[in-house]
């Protein structure tokens with residue numbers, strides 16, 4: 001049974017926390033002196049996320065100059081993200097990264113500042129706004145398909161990344177797509193992805209460079225242009241006539257309860273955060289889902305059958321989604337196998353106990369979404385692509401272990417108070433984009449096997465596919 005007692009911290013102060021009297025330091029994975037396990041993790045980070053649990057549910061290791069505790073037990077993930085969320089914060093590993101790209105962006109702030117931002121942004125990003133973006137998601141997906149020729153080979157990730165950026169730009173800025181200003185957003189997004197790449201950050205943590213690198217210079221220039229663009233847009237959209245329904249206009253006009261407004265820099269930081277959080281995540285999920293469908297004709301046929309039954313020969317709409325159960329199952333299963341965010345990070349505010357493990361203050365807790373999604377303690381045949389496991393009742397028939405699976409064996413969008421703010425937007429976009437593509441084309445595999453790597457998000461690599469237009473395509 002959990003009990004509460006007092007723990008003496010390094011600086012001599014005492015704090016009270018939930019504890020077990022027999023708590024011990026978790027086992028430690030050894031690495032090289034000075035660089036810890038940085039090199040071996042940089043070599044195959046995904047394998048590491050899957051294999052570390054073989055040692056224990058909590059294991060400690062050092063990498064990138066940081067002390068990590070990898071937590072592979074879904075019940076402890078739930079404790080950290082949900083039931084004891086107020087005892088944990090994002091921690092330096094993530095806020096340090098936030099300092100580089102968007103210091104006042106909602107994904108990186110803490111405490112009262114975060115709460116104010118969350119309330120404000122949540123009220124700007126309502127179900128109605130997602131609904132109003134839905135038709136644009138289908139229009140853009142149709143335009144994407146129309147731009148492809150029958151028999152053409154495409155690079156899936158590039159095409160889908162352009163697609164999700166168009167959808168997001170509409171929602172965030174509402175700028176004409178071929179406008180020079182949209183090109184500024186595009187350039188900033190590309191520079192951000194390169195700048196924030198874990199490989200670059202790992203190298204920087206081992207060999208810090210005192211002169212700006214080309215990626216840093218490109219990033220600084222692109223962000224400077226974006227800041228100037230946002231300042232300009234905020235100015236005009238604060239006037240009544242130019243105000244639109246996009247997130248930038250809403251933030252430009254929004255007021256906190258005390259009557260204060262966001263500064264252009266704060267607005268820039270929120271928009272950069274949304275671009276960062278909402279662009280590659282949806283693009284890579286769509287890429288993985290398309291590749292998995294190209295690899296599995298039975299799943300594809302079942303999806304086509306559902307789309308024909310629900311939508312007939314018209315385009316899908318947001319109102320169809322409640323009937324598109326199998327479409328949702330395909331999206332869920334693609335995100336189980338290939339979660340775009342492979343780990344979530346937290347830090348205990350003070351020394352604490354998780355299960356029977358004593359965790360010192362300052363430890364970075366790593367919650368490995370990828371590893372837990374593929375853990376055979378919670379998933380039967382975890383490597384298999386089986387959308388049926390998401391269906392209730394007659395269609396799927398949940399297995400015994402499916403019924404007994406802990407809730408946090410699946411958490412692609414995180415959980416608790418800081419769960420993904422764009423979750424609804426992302427799920428609608430993923431389902432509508434997939435439904436539109438599948439009803440109009442068949443993708444044949446050109447790239448035969450996937451070799452995902454860890455970029456800012458889980459990176460599928462340059463996956464190529466051949467487009468076959470469906471004869472009865474709408």
Ligand code: HEM
Nearest residue numbers: 106107277278281282285341412413414418420421422426
């Ligand atoms: C498949 C798509 C997506 C996935 C898998 C995903 C995943 C996540 C995860 C795991 C977190 C929580 C991180 C943590 O607790 O540390 C998060 C936070 C966040 N996401 Fe997403 N996301 C997706 C799409 C989007 C989109 C489309 C947007 C916006 C349009 C968005 C905006 C955000 C924001 C603003 C946060 C920070 C929330 C906060 O700290 O209060 N995400 N996302």
